[in-house]
Amino acid sequence: MSRYFKAKIINNLPLNSKNHLLSIEPLEQVINPEPGQFYMIEVGNSYDPLLKRPFSYFRKTEEGIQFLYTIKGKGTSLMKDFKQGRIININGPLGTGYPKPEKGYTPLLVAGGIGIASIFSLTETFAKKALILYGARNKDEIFVLNELKALTDELIISTDDGSLGEKGTVIDVLNDFLTRQSSLATRHLLYACGPKPMLEAISKIATDNGIKGYVSLEENMACGFGACLGCAVKTINGYKRVCKEGPVFSMEEIIW
Amino acid sequence: MDIKGYVRKGRYFRWKKLYGRGMDLAVNIGHLKLKNPVMTASGTFGYGEEYSEFVELNMLGAVVIKGISLKPMEGNPSPRICETPCGMLNSIGLQNIGLKRFLKEKLPYLKKFDTRLIVNILGNTPQEYVKLSKSLDDVSVDGIELNVSCPNVKKGGIILGTNKKALARLISKIRQSVKKAIVITKLSPNVSNIQEFSKIAEDAGSDAVSLINTIPGMAIDIETWKPKLANITGGLSGPAIKPIAVRMVWEAHNAVKIPIIGIGGIMNAEDAIEFMLAGATAIEVGTANFVNPKATIEIINGIEAYLKKRDMLDVKELIGGLNATESHNNLND
Ligand SMILES: Cc1cc2nc3c(=O)[nH]c(=O)nc-3n(C[C@H](O)[C@H](O)[C@H](O)COP(=O)(O)O)c2cc1C
Ligand code: FES
Numbered sequence: 001m002s003r004y005f006k007a008k009i010i011n012n013l014p015l016n017s018k019n020h021l022l023s024i025e026p027l028e029q030v031i032n033p034e035p036g037q038f039y040m041i042e043v044g045n046s047y048d049p050l051l052k053r054p055f056s057y058f059r060k061t062e063e064g065i066q067f068l069y070t071i072k073g074k075g076t077s078l079m080k081d082f083k084q085g086r087i088i089n090i091n092g093p094l095g096t097g098y099p100k101p102e103k104g105y106t107p108l109l110v111a112g113g114i115g116i117a118s119i120f121s122l123t124e125t126f127a128k129k130a131l132i133l134y135g136a137r138n139k140d141e142i143f144v145l146n147e148l149k150a151l152t153d154e155l156i157i158s159t160d161d162g163s164l165g166e167k168g169t170v171i172d173v174l175n176d177f178l179t180r181q182s183s184l185a186t187r188h189l190l191y192a193c194g195p196k197p198m199l200e201a202i203s204k205i206a207t208d209n210g211i212k213g214y215v216s217l218e219e220n221m222a223c224g225f226g227a228c229l230g231c232a233v234k235t236i237n238g239y240k241r242v243c244k245e246g247p248v249f250s251m252e253e254i255i256w
Numbered sequence: 257m258d259i260k261g262y263v264r265k266g267r268y269f270r271w272k273k274l275y276g277r278g279m280d281l282a283v284n285i286g287h288l289k290l291k292n293p294v295m296t297a298s299g300t301f302g303y304g305e306e307y308s309e310f311v312e313l314n315m316l317g318a319v320v321i322k323g324i325s326l327k328p329m330e331g332n333p334s335p336r337i338c339e340t341p342c343g344m345l346n347s348i349g350l351q352n353i354g355l356k357r358f359l360k361e362k363l364p365y366l367k368k369f370d371t372r373l374i375v376n377i378l379g380n381t382p383q384e385y386v387k388l389s390k391s392l393d394d395v396s397v398d399g400i401e402l403n404v405s406c407p408n409v410k411k412g413g414i415i416l417g418t419n420k421k422a423l424a425r426l427i428s429k430i431r432q433s434v435k436k437a438i439v440i441t442k443l444s445p446n447v448s449n450i451q452e453f454s455k456i457a458e459d460a461g462s463d464a465v466s467l468i469n470t471i472p473g474m475a476i477d478i479e480t481w482k483p484k485l486a487n488i489t490g491g492l493s494g495p496a497i498k499p500i501a502v503r504m505v506w507e508a509h510n511a512v513k514i515p516i517i518g519i520g521g522i523m524n525a526e527d528a529i530e531f532m533l534a535g536a537t538a539i540e541v542g543t544a545n546f547v548n549p550k551a552t553i554e555i556i557n558g559i560e561a562y563l564k565k566r567d568m569l570d571v572k573e574l575i576g577g578l579n580a581t582e583s584h585n586n587l588n589d
Contacts, residue, residue, distance in 0.1 A: 089548070222344060
């Protein structure tokens with residue numbers, strides 16, 4: 001079994017003008033992914049772009065391993081043209097995912113935008129126990145809504161423009177939610193994935209409220225498996241590799 | 257061709273050797289014999305263990321370790337890397353665990369493998385280079401590669417590698433204090449005349465030169481007007497630099513007798529062979545390892561297949577094989 005494998009594109013569905021759902025079927029025996037891990041995906045077959053691109057593991061279905069991605073640069077622009085049947089090289093699963101749930105805590109999952117891909121991989125671990133706060137710019141950018149509803153009894157959707165759920169950012173929602181929790185009877189454990197400023201804000205809220213938690217970070221990556229030291233993030237214990245010790249870190253550890 | 261054909265062409269014995277005993281992929285760097293010419297480039301292969309699940313380390317000609325300094329170095333702020341056309345920029349800033357921890361935590365693992373172990377070193381001062389070389393020689397590493405060409409640090413590195421007198425003095429000092437290991441000087445492409453610097457290394461007692469290190473470069477995000485690297489500038493590597501590297505290897509080959517180790521944008525066996533034809537005795541694979549962690553093994557297999565296809569028995573026949581009297585251009589291929 002190898003982490004470096006060939007896979008066939010099963011499907012590459014546009015979800016809206018910017019986001020796609022990619023399904024791949026490994027052509028070899030592969031290692032099972034853990035929630036929060038990621039894969040390095042080959043996006044072209046020339047030297048430009050040269051490097052593989054990292055994508056969070058989203059979920060596994062009969063369609064194969066799935067990824068949600070946003071078209072934002074050279075690499076993802078090529079990916080959107082991936083045709084069914086194409087064979088690509090993939091490296092993964094990579095990195096250290098979310099730690100196993102701790103007893104006595106209620107998991108509070110916070111996803112911003114495409115960060116839902118990583119957070120979604122976690123929902124099944126918690127079955128119905130998790131609370132999920134999920135925010136995006138507008139309703140077109142809210143994905144897997146029905147699946148989420150089925151996976152949790154407590155889901156709060158928010159959009160910046162109010163086109164779905166509450167109007168505002170997921171940070172506003174988190175603040176509201178925590179003020180409403182007057183009693184300290186429930187001890188929450190945060191799991192967050194989204195844009196870096198959002199994660200920074202959430203970490204601050206967590207500290208202010210005495211809550212512990214984890215964030216899943218992104219950084220430019222060349223290798224994805226700990227060799228190049230290109231993906232360093234500053235922590236209270238020195239630089240750490242987002243691709244190896246991360247992408248999931250405990251919030252207290254990161255120096256923002 | 258049938259057997260008679262081979263006999264007629266005087267190639268019968270070569271043919272017999274080829275199929276009877278297998279071909280010879282071994283090359284020599286100074287007194288050090290490598291089982292094949294494929295090495296890893298410093299800084300792209302971690303401390304070896306990062307690749308253990310992708311690569312059978314025993315198959316490699318040599319493993320070259322990430323630049324080690326006397327004291328641990330924490331490296332540069334992020335972003336440290338970005339992609340550019342057919343290449344990448346990095347400004348890692350030589351993050352490494354330092355000599356002491358290397359000897360304690362990484363060396364025992366690396367010693368388990370039947371491959372040559374070469375440690376790339378970087379000092380702030382000539383004294384530090386000497387100290388590092390001595391300590392590594394004492395623990396019997398096979399070779400020491402002097403990084404006098406890193407563009408991403410303020411002291412040592414490229415400053416030493418682009419100053420002729422300082423470089424000559426540094427190499428002779430190290431040569432005197434190293435007893436068993438071979439000494440490889442890794443040259444910077446950032447000099448106007450690579451022949452001069454190769455010659456300096458040779459005259460000062462270097463067993464080999466390796467070239468090239470990354471080429472200083474820069475990229476800007478035109479939306480934010482910010483540099484793409486926190487360090488602003490970085491070192492360019494990957495296929496984009498290959499023609500420059502091949503040219504420099506060719507020039508060095510024409511200037512010195514010591515072996516040359518070719519580095520720069522080697523992605524596959526064809527690239528490796530090109531470097532050898534230009535005069536390289538061995539090659540180092542860098543950025544390709546990030547793209548395909550099994551690149552080194554594929555390159556070894558590819559070189560072997562190439563030799564087989566051409567009925568060649570010895571990889572050393574490639575070294576400096578360039579036929580410079582004629583040219584073949586690929587624009588019409
Ligand atoms: C991420 C990265 C880190 C590197 N670190 C070192 C180093 O520590 N010491 C060194 O001598 N060269 C270092 N190099 C340079 C490479 O060893 C090599 O000379 C250069 O990348 C060109 O080869 P390539 O195009 O095959 O990558 C580094 C290169 C990269 C891309
Ligand atoms: S991407 Fe290479 S070390 Fe993390």
